[in-house]
Amino acid sequence: MAKLTINGKFIEVKDGTLILEAAKQAGIEIPTFCYQADLSRIGACRICLVEIAGQRKLMTSCTTPVMEGMEVNSESAAVQESRKGVIEFFLSNHSLDCPVCDKAGECELQDMVYKHGPRKGSFKEKKIRFHEKDYPLSPVIIKNSNRCVKCTRCIRVCRDTVGVGVLGSMGRGAHQEETSFLRTYLDCDHCGNCIEVCPVGCFMRRPYRYKSRPWDLKSADTICPYCATGCTSKIQERDGEVVRSISKMGKGVNNELLCARGRFGFDFISNEDRLTTPLMRKDGELVPVSWDEALESLAVNLGAFAPERIGGIASARLTNEDLFLFQDLMRSAFKTNNIDSSARWNRDSVSAFIKATGINEGGVSLRGALEGVDAIFIVGTQISEENPVTDYLLRRSFDSRWVFTMIASARAMKLDSCAQLTMRHDPATENALLTAIAKVIFDDAGEKAAGLDCAELFKDLSLKDLSDESGVDQSDIGAAARKLFGSESATFFAGTEFLRFPDGLRGFSLLKELLTALGKKITVVPVLDRCNQRGAWDMGVHPAFGPGYEPVENPGLGNAGMLEAADARQLDALYIAGVDILNNYPDFETAEKALSKLQYLVVNELFLTGTAAMADLVLPVASFAEKAGTMTNQEGRVQSMSPLMKPPGEARTAHDIFSALLKAHDFEFNVAKPKGTFEKIQANVKSYADVELLNERSDKSLTGESGNTVSSSILEKEADEEDQTPAYTAEDLPLTLITGNHLFYSGMLSSRSATLGSLLKEAIVEINDTDAKKYDLKSGDHVTVTGRYHEGRYAVRVKNGSRKGVAFIPENFKTGPVNRFFRKGEWSQKVRLKKVDA
């Protein structure tokens, strides 16, 4: 600790604290421009200069750490005069076009001039002009360099945090311009963090420009509806249209960061295709009906079937409250355990994933998982594309503390550049790779591991076979193993590839158990791609367990089981809340056949999706911007969101609909607001009992232990029982097709966002550079992708450094949905590419 005085005020702060931060702790504000917590410090703008007793010159408080006995003055005459001078300099070449500037009203320069500035400036020369009109840098970013104050926050966030580094300074001195190389269009994450950190109106949101003034906006705090990183943001509307989503500096897990989806992907809310009235099928046509008619028909029709012939699938994008009521409705009103929270993940995969990653054992904070850890192992996730902000947060953490990082995946990703070891394995071979690593550790551990339960298992394993199967060099496997063995603690990031290819979880569990048995501290952070996937599981939207992972007596059918049963006419009615099964289930044909055989299909939806179009009853629902509730992110952090506006037309919240149905079934049912339902959750689900809804980076908002174990048939399988994925090898289908999320596309919502659509205009297939050379393809070429069941036309994207022989098509393209290539829930297929003329 160091003791010092600032403006005569005595304070004691930690050693190494910056004067600026120390002043903040003492309640003294020092103005800053180029400084921003979590960005690299440059001390360039000179507005934060302070006087330190004994120093000849004024010093930058944003770069100078405190020293014992220091006497700082941040308001002396010299400091104030210097501050005024710097502000006058800022304004000398600033365009001062505040009346037409988007930033006016929330501009840091305006605030600073108002607070500290000279009342009069004497600049009478010609201002430097970079251009006449704003120029676009991307479909979502537009720029006005005449307003720039050269703080370079944009450059630093782009380079150090986002990791793309496409911004830089052109020119020198007063002619310096922070922009893209020669002002060309950007090829980047389009995350818009440059806009967020810009203190003036230099970087602007293109879709928002000239739409509103900040003081005309109505805002609500919300949670991003895309991936499960759980970013908090503020969405803002004007005249009933959501025009902007902004992050909240210093708040939430994400601080000032958002990704393209979180910052620009909200416009599906105002999409004209939103459903506004309940639709009922009459004479083969969906026609508008009243809510009374719709709900009555639903209760009567669903109630008519035997419990085992009913099923329900709810989206992992609904709130905890919605999901809790949904499973209550299915279980208590319709008496069925045929209930699932996704059209993608297999029931048993989910159980195995929960068990292997310890989701039922309570939340882990990302920050805590990185603190003091010796090694990081990222496996089974495309973290840079699926959870962009998690990628940013990891990169940012490396900035202050370097940790040995290993990445195993089939595709290259942006985070590779932060990793010391990258392993490119064949798709679906996580099991072989992780088992191989475990094997090396076991052999290295010698006697220490000899007595362990798993010792038998390793006896017959051959490292060479495992290495061959996964396609990863033995030297890399050895390096990973030795790093893990040599570490005291390690954090694993395990993602959705394990849900697609659950075999990998066996290797994962084995490695985790072995390391734990050897005394290592292992933390697992699940990496999920739907905002409330973890909440859906916590709420018991699963055939085998209820809220809080309480095992149910008669486990029901999962999504695959339900579709199979429907196909066999053993299931007659489905209630689907917000899932487009036709586009998501990894077997389009089966899904379509099964749904068409149903006698009664009810769908809650925002849009008339393919699935909704087949329904007998379609209920229009509220989007995330129109409802209150809580969501649980991948860490197990429970966060609340509040509604910004009313749903369009007659649309209702899912919470209202489920409540009404529960009320219709049970007159005693107490219809509550979402807040009341959350209290009910806290009373009924042990892991939620002590959760505080803070929307802060506090561990108090993490879920606790559920106290229940989840059983999994996949993990308990013996190695020799392994049901090999039917490896279909054919000479003419040389590539293995896999799927996942794209940076700009993840699920139904993103496909309805015009802004995200402008970032990726067509369906793409991604291959690596070697294959591109082999097939004479380059980015932008068009190909037909031919599999055993489907053929589609895609644009080629070449990604350097991915595993060769792998083709990747993102999920959820409206044109060219990838699930048509798959069969029977298997997430990979063999395909070939053929170039076609544009």
Add this chain to the structure above:
Amino acid sequence: MKPILLKNQFNPEAYKVESYVAGGGYESLKKAFTMKPDDIIQLVKDSGLRGRGGAGFPTGLKWSFIPKDPTMQKYLACNADEGEPGTFKDRGIINNDPHLLIEGMTIASFAFGASVSYIYIRGEFVFGARRLEAAIAEAYEKGFLGENIMGSGFSHDMYVHCGAGAYICGEETALIDSLEGRRGTPRIKPPFPAIEGLNSKPTVINNVETLSTVPSIIKNGAKWFAGIGPEKCPGPKIYGVSGHVQKPGLYELPMGTPIREIIFNHAGGIKGGTFKAAIPGGITAPMLVEKDLDTRMDFDSLAAKQSMLGSGGVIVMNNSTCMVKVALITNRFFSHESCGKCTPCREGTTWITQILKRMEDGEGRPGDTAEIERLCGMIFGRTFCPLGDGATMAIRGNLAHFRDEFIYHEEHGRCKV
């Protein structure tokens, strides 16, 4: 005084290694290898050699800041980014006697244990860069560079790195940025380069002239060196004289030679008129007038006159010179070369240039001079690196003596001279 640094200036063959060796070259390196590295540092400390780049920091002391850990990678960077108007002393050494620099650098590297050194040369010095590259290749061939030099067990690699045309890259941390392949802007100190420099490793940055002085110290000893010139900053110094003199050029003289002697005895006196003013050490240094002509040209004597020795580039002006124009040219250089990182330098120098341009164009307004003075006050002492301070020092030095010429421009819209 017999020239030491410039002894090969008029020997057109001196750039070749054979000729250099024939003149006793690389003997100092050989001698250095018989000494302990720490003794070399002590010798340089004892000699009193101060950096010739402008700041005058004791060279031996700078070397001694480098951590002694032998396993640690260390670097030497030679600052050959000679870009200040009026300065052309390093170019003379680089073009005509490149091996002298290479020898000096190798000795320095041996002294503090740098296995790699870089010559960061100004991008415009294409001839010099080629010459250095050729000389380095020769030195490798002759075994003065590379593995196990002269059987000493010391290995050293040397590279030439061309700058891309920024004056700021002569600032040592900006030079490191540029060497690392970034846009050159000064870095926050601390950490100082001696602790965290190039590639975050300990790095010494020395001027060409400083390093070229080292071989003679090794050869003749510290006492010999300390005996030349004033006690506190001894040694030979190259003065580059330009402007209104009869014989502009490089003159190697003992440190502390009076400026009058340099201009009138060595450079042949004023050309076309009478003496008006002289800038003693590159355009940053505040100018001297008639009454200051007996000032000795060393760090301390000039500092006492509120000026500085800087690089020792003397610019002489006769009585036909318009001082507003001098101010404009000087300041335009600084605003052009301001890196843009910090606000006062970036905006302030540009603003002052705009005012001076107007005054020079006959569009001066009452109060312009006072405005310039006010702006200098807003820049000085508040910038990130010394570039902004330098700009204000130059103009303040000018105003201190010739304020009336500025006022004349304000009032009459033309020159007084």
